[in-house]
Amino acid sequence: MEWTLEASVDELDHGLYLLDLGFQNRKQVVAAYLLVSDDELVLIETGPGSTIDHLRRAMRRIGFTSRDLTRIFVTHIHLDHAGAAGLLARENPALTVHVHPFGAPHLVDPTKLINSATRIYGDQMGPLWGEFAPIPENQVVPFEDEQVLRVAGRDIQVYFTPGHAWHHVAFWDRGTGTLFTGDVGGVRMPGQTYVCAPTPPPDLDPGAWANSVARMEALHPRRLCLTHFGPVYDPGYHLSQVMPEVEKFIGLGGDLFERGADQDRVRQALTAQMTADLGGADPEVLANYEMATPAYMAAMGIERYVRKRNG
Ligand SMILES: [Zn+2]
Numbered sequence: 001m002e003w004t005l006e007a008s009v010d011e012l013d014h015g016l017y018l019l020d021l022g023f024q025n026r027k028q029v030v031a032a033y034l035l036v037s038d039d040e041l042v043l044i045e046t047g048p049g050s051t052i053d054h055l056r057r058a059m060r061r062i063g064f065t066s067r068d069l070t071r072i073f074v075t076h077i078h079l080d081h082a083g084a085a086g087l088l089a090r091e092n093p094a095l096t097v098h099v100h101p102f103g104a105p106h107l108v109d110p111t112k113l114i115n116s117a118t119r120i121y122g123d124q125m126g127p128l129w130g131e132f133a134p135i136p137e138n139q140v141v142p143f144e145d146e147q148v149l150r151v152a153g154r155d156i157q158v159y160f161t162p163g164h165a166w167h168h169v170a171f172w173d174r175g176t177g178t179l180f181t182g183d184v185g186g187v188r189m190p191g192q193t194y195v196c197a198p199t200p201p202p203d204l205d206p207g208a209w210a211n212s213v214a215r216m217e218a219l220h221p222r223r224l225c226l227t228h229f230g231p232v233y234d235p236g237y238h239l240s241q242v243m244p245e246v247e248k249f250i251g252l253g254g255d256l257f258e259r260g261a262d263q264d265r266v267r268q269a270l271t272a273q274m275t276a277d278l279g280g281a282d283p284e285v286l287a288n289y290e291m292a293t294p295a296y297m298a299a300m301g302i303e304r305y306v307r308k309r310n311g
Contacts, residue, residue: 001284003027008058012223012231013176015152017062020229021047022054023080024128028190028229029291030080033180034059035152042071042152044171044180045227048083049130055084067092071151075182076168077103078200079117079129080292081227086110086133097135098149100160101142102167107135116202120300143169161216163209163246164198170216177222179235184212186242187228187292189285194277195241198228198293199249200301206246213242228292248273253302258310266299 003022010018015036023029032055033044041064047055056066066088074082077099085097085107099107106113110132117132118125145160157172161184171180179185186195217239224232224239232238252273253266261269274295278286 001026001028001288003054005054005057005061008054009061010230011062012225013178016176016178018225018230019055019058021051021058023047023051024291026288026291029288031225031227031229033225034062034064035154036062036064037153040070040152041068042073043069043088044073044225045075045081045182046072046084046088047081048079048128049087049132050083050128052084052087052130069095071095072097073151073156073171073180074099074103075170075180075184075227076100076165077106077113078165078183079113079132081182082107083129083132086135087131089135089139090133093136093139096139096141098141098143100167100169104140104142107140108137110134120297159212159215159219161212162203163205163212164200164203166203166205166208168212170212172219172221177220178225179216179219179221179223180225181216182227183293184209184242185216185224185226185239186245187289188226188232188238189228189288190230192278192281192285193237194274194279194281194289195238195245196274196277196289196293197242197245197249198298199246199253199305200293200297201304202301204250204301204305206243206250206305209246210243213239229288249298250302250305253299254306254309257303257306263296263299263303266302267295270295270298 008020017034019032021030035042143158161170164183
């Protein structure tokens with residue numbers, strides 16, 4: 001599953017490119033999408049700081065540099081989705097970064113975000129995620145719910161979609177029937193039927209998540225573009241899997257925590273569940289699910305959610 005530059009760019013439609021950012025030098029873990037028109041170059045998701053060199057090289061393959069970017073849209077501010085936004089904004093002061101209003105202050109001053117991530121990742125913080133640079137306030141633009149933005153020749157509508165994170169949004173390109181689902185639409189590797197629910201701390205909220213999935217289903221998308229990983233052409237099936245998977249993980253992990261299990265025990269149980277749900281899939285495929293949504297993060301998110309729920 002090694003990343004190669006040759007396979008890192010896929011033109012899905014005229015002017016819509018899938019970029020494989022080669023997270024930890026593996027293919028099919030973290031994607032970004034590039035919207036191209038004569039006068040605009042818009043990046044949806046940036047990947048982490050650690051993959052910025054892969055991003056630059058992938059863009060160069062289709063004739064652009066990161067300095068040509070006019071706007072960045074991020075579904076949320078987790079490191080694998082927005083981590084490189086500050087680095088890109090720094091080299092290009094005309095670039096604007098668009099984000100949910102709850103996420104905006106953390107892009108301007110990422111101190112809290114970096115501190116809480118460092119508590120989780122310790123000395124792996126740098127190798128995994130690279131630099132997370134602050135963005136000047138005048139380059140950060142908050143979204144409004146259901147706002148339509150004319151970008152790169154398309155009308156992109158913004159939908160607030162909490163559940164995975166409070167500040168999560170999805171992007172609806174009505175003209176092509178494409179919905180960019182970030183993490184609220186789940187994680188699914190190419191060629192697989194298994195949709196995994198990413199349930200990290202601190203905002204996991206299954207009630208809000210269910211509303212968000214209903215909102216996305218009501219759009220009747222023709223195609224989903226997942227950040228982990230790639231386009232999905234059976235959106236009805238795919239979206240129908242998300243909430244049962246969220247509930248299954250919370251049920252499994254929550255029961256164990258309530259019976260006194262520790263995080264490591266819950267992590268093992270979630271991994272066993274994922275392995276079973278994947279059936280006889282190649283272990284490399286399981287490894288990609290695990291990199292996109294690590295079981296220990298899922299266990300941490302469920303523990304926090306269950307504690308809150310039980311007061
Ligand atoms: Zn993610």
